[in-house]
Amino acid sequence: MMNKILFIVALSLLLLLTACGPSVKVQRIPADTATDLSGKWNDTDSRLISEEMVRDMLSRPWMSRFSQNEGRAPVMIIGTMRNLSSEHIEMQTFAKDISRELLNSGLVRFIASRDDRDEVRDERADQQYFASEETAKRMAQEVGADYMLQGSVKTIMDKVDNTQAKFYQVDLQLVDVETSETVWIGSKEIKKIVESSRFRL
Amino acid sequence: MPLLASTVKIGDQSRSSAHSSVPGSAMPVKYLYLCSLICLLLLSASCASFYTTQARGKDLDAAISSKDINTALKLVDNPKMKKGKDRVLYFLDAGMLHYYNGDWEISNELLQLAEDAIVELTTKSLSKAATSMLLNDNALDYSGEDYEDVYINVFKALNYLNLNDPEAAFVEVRRIDDKLSYLEQKYADMAKEMSSNTKGSSEVKSGSNKFHSSALARYLSLMMYESIGDRDAARIDFDNIRFAFESQAELYPFAMPEIQHPLQRKNQPLLRVIAFSNRAPKKTSHEMHIHTSKDMLLIGSVDSEVNVSTIYWPDIEEGYYFKFALPHLEPRPPQVGQVVAVSPDGRRFPLQKLEDVSLVAKHTYEIKEPLIFFKSVSRSVIKGLAAEHAKEKASRRNSSLASVLLSIAADAAVFFSENADLRLSQFFPGEARIAELPLSEGIHEIRLEFYSPAGNLIHSQVKSVEVRADKPNLLQSWYL
Numbered sequence: 001m002m003n004k005i006l007f008i009v010a011l012s013l014l015l016l017l018t019a020c021g022p023s024v025k026v027q028r029i030p031a032d033t034a035t036d037l038s039g040k041w042n043d044t045d046s047r048l049i050s051e052e053m054v055r056d057m058l059s060r061p062w063m064s065r066f067s068q069n070e071g072r073a074p075v076m077i078i079g080t081m082r083n084l085s086s087e088h089i090e091m092q093t094f095a096k097d098i099s100r101e102l103l104n105s106g107l108v109r110f111i112a113s114r115d116d117r118d119e120v121r122d123e124r125a126d127q128q129y130f131a132s133e134e135t136a137k138r139m140a141q142e143v144g145a146d147y148m149l150q151g152s153v154k155t156i157m158d159k160v161d162n163t164q165a166k167f168y169q170v171d172l173q174l175v176d177v178e179t180s181e182t183v184w185i186g187s188k189e190i191k192k193i194v195e196s197s198r199f200r201l
Numbered sequence: 202m203p204l205l206a207s208t209v210k211i212g213d214q215s216r217s218s219a220h221s222s223v224p225g226s227a228m229p230v231k232y233l234y235l236c237s238l239i240c241l242l243l244l245s246a247s248c249a250s251f252y253t254t255q256a257r258g259k260d261l262d263a264a265i266s267s268k269d270i271n272t273a274l275k276l277v278d279n280p281k282m283k284k285g286k287d288r289v290l291y292f293l294d295a296g297m298l299h300y301y302n303g304d305w306e307i308s309n310e311l312l313q314l315a316e317d318a319i320v321e322l323t324t325k326s327l328s329k330a331a332t333s334m335l336l337n338d339n340a341l342d343y344s345g346e347d348y349e350d351v352y353i354n355v356f357k358a359l360n361y362l363n364l365n366d367p368e369a370a371f372v373e374v375r376r377i378d379d380k381l382s383y384l385e386q387k388y389a390d391m392a393k394e395m396s397s398n399t400k401g402s403s404e405v406k407s408g409s410n411k412f413h414s415s416a417l418a419r420y421l422s423l424m425m426y427e428s429i430g431d432r433d434a435a436r437i438d439f440d441n442i443r444f445a446f447e448s449q450a451e452l453y454p455f456a457m458p459e460i461q462h463p464l465q466r467k468n469q470p471l472l473r474v475i476a477f478s479n480r481a482p483k484k485t486s487h488e489m490h491i492h493t494s495k496d497m498l499l500i501g502s503v504d505s506e507v508n509v510s511t512i513y514w515p516d517i518e519e520g521y522y523f524k525f526a527l528p529h530l531e532p533r534p535p536q537v538g539q540v541v542a543v544s545p546d547g548r549r550f551p552l553q554k555l556e557d558v559s560l561v562a563k564h565t566y567e568i569k570e571p572l573i574f575f576k577s578v579s580r581s582v583i584k585g586l587a588a589e590h591a592k593e594k595a596s597r598r599n600s601s602l603a604s605v606l607l608s609i610a611a612d613a614a615v616f617f618s619e620n621a622d623l624r625l626s627q628f629f630p631g632e633a634r635i636a637e638l639p640l641s642e643g644i645h646e647i648r649l650e651f652y653s654p655a656g657n658l659i660h661s662q663v664k665s666v667e668v669r670a671d672k673p674n675l676l677q678s679w680y681l
Contacts, residue, residue: 082368083368083371083372084371084375085372085375086372086375086376086378086379087372088369088372091368155375157379159379159383159386160386160390161390162323162324196323196324197324198324198325199324199325199326199327199330200324200325200326200327
């Protein structure tokens with residue numbers, strides 16, 4: 001009888017101690033670590049796709065043709081990136097990842113996005129009134145983009161029981177701003193199998 | 202009120218009469234413990250594990266019919282529900298109330314929590330499944346009805362449109378397509394699993410899915426494509442709406458509303474009015490009876506709406522009688538029979554029914570109804586037989602008093618634990634009606650009139666709306 005009582009007391013203490021433990025645990029990990037928690041589109045997908053697609057885009061013939069004809073690096077701008085998927089994907093983050101890859105390649109020049117340009121234009125206009133003549137930046141000196149990069153993310157979902165197949169397709173196209181000619185089209189797919197447990201305790 | 206799931210073996214009178222002549226003696230201590238344990242189990246478990254509480258039902262009905270959202274929100278605001286097994290219900294109810302209140306962001310946060318919880322609950326809790334086999338389905342986490350899961354995305358899409366984020370609204374419409382394509386297969390898998398658990402005694406089949414396309418979801422998509430100038434994509438949605446009506450006659454047994462064809466309509470802007478009226482069905486409890494013959498269960502109801510059926514059940518003896526409660530979706534009486542939008546120049550536009558949410562709820566529920574039925578029967582028979590076995594054992598070993606007390610305890614345990622799971626969200630509308638008003642660009646004041654089925658004006662409101670050629674121009678209203 002005494003043993004049973006001791007066992008129950010020990011068990012209760014164990015449960016109490018477990019309950020008293022911290023409910024949130026934070027672990028710092030490198031930012032480039034792949035963290036697939038829910039199977040949804042995440043920062044790793046965005047980064048990997050950007051790297052691969054930009055690498056592909058810059059290795060294609062349009063690039064060398066432009067350099068030969070113009071004798072300089074092409075100037076690019078990011079256009080609309082549309083989310084045509086059935087997931088809420090932060091397309092601005094994806095656009096930023098692509099921008100970073102393009103700039104870091106050192107092979108192209110890059111124009112700020114429309115929103116960013118508006119802010120800079122406001123500042124420049126402001127300088128015309130409030131900055132000294134020597135330091136005020138000149139109006140109408142912006143660099144015009146040669147190419148605009150547009151794209152979309154689409155998904156196809158399939159589900160059987162507790163297994164879900166997610167197929168993401170990222171399409172990018174590079175369009176000549178002057179002629180509207182499409183000079184490059186790239187497509188990259190990601191396929192994920194998400195298996196959730198059928199049972200938990 | 203719980204139904205008495207009594208376990209009586211008909212024609213087995215000799216046992217109790219034989220023991221009744223024995224004078225009462227002290228009950229063995231271990232059976233006292235057993236009785237106490239059963240009573241403690243019943244008392245200590247949350248009442249909500251046994252039955253669906255409907256205490257707030259009338260107050261909620263009154264609050265919603267008088268459009269008193271703040272009172273309704275206070276009534277649904279239950280801290281225990283937010284984290285407990287009924288959290289999906291809380292998120293759905295609060296999310297819908299915030300939608301009606303115009304709190305689009307809060308509504309979306311709550312509906313997203315509901316959707317996430319529904320996904321999370323596809324992983325079944327073994328402990329809760331075991332409890333539900335001992336008690337009833339009220340012990341399980343509420344994982345939402347399929348129509349709730351689908352219309353979450355409809356209302357999230359509307360919220361995103363109200364927040365001027367059409368791209369996010371499109372995401373929600375696509376999610377509806379994903380869910381509908383998975384619906385039938387989800388229950389076919391479950392039925393297969395159930396059949397394998399019956400060890401060949403019975404084959405369990407889910408119902409067939411009749412809901413493949415939502416005209417309401419397609420209409421939202423049409424509207425959004427038109428607003429971004431993609432008329433061909435809008436035309437595809439128009440065709441899909443027509444196809445939804447033609448191919449799903451059971452879900453759309455009414456004429457398709459007049460919708461202007463995206464490729465044929467003039468360039469005049471349209472104000473699209475959507476009114477949500479009435480309320481989606483509620484669940485009621487049906488009393489069911491099981492009689493046993495050799496290797497067979499005969500199941501029927503005093504209610505004629507439920508069919509009599511038989512289930513092959515190997516090794517069961519003749520003469521048992523069990524009762525159990527089965528949840529059933531029942532439409533609510535309509536409050537609204539007609540809705541009219543009145544333009545500033547006095548033109549009247551009657552809104553036409555685009556979606557009957559109640560019918561969708563009924564038909565999607567029918568897919569899984571056979572599974573609920575089979576599970577309820579199995580649980581009832583297993584519990585009933587266990588109780589009967591315990592009573593027989595007690596009557597052999599104990600005095601008549603002990604035997605009677607144990608019989609009462611066993612019957613009481615079955616009695617209190619057998620209840621239908623009547624949980625369902627409260628605030629999805631019963632139907633969606635639309636009208637398209639050709640108006641000039643600018644700000645217009647539109648009056649919306651809601652009439653009862655008898656034709657009496659029961660609610661009227663004036664809404665100011667800006668109509669622009671490059672916007673969806675959607676005006677939403679409700680009266681439940």
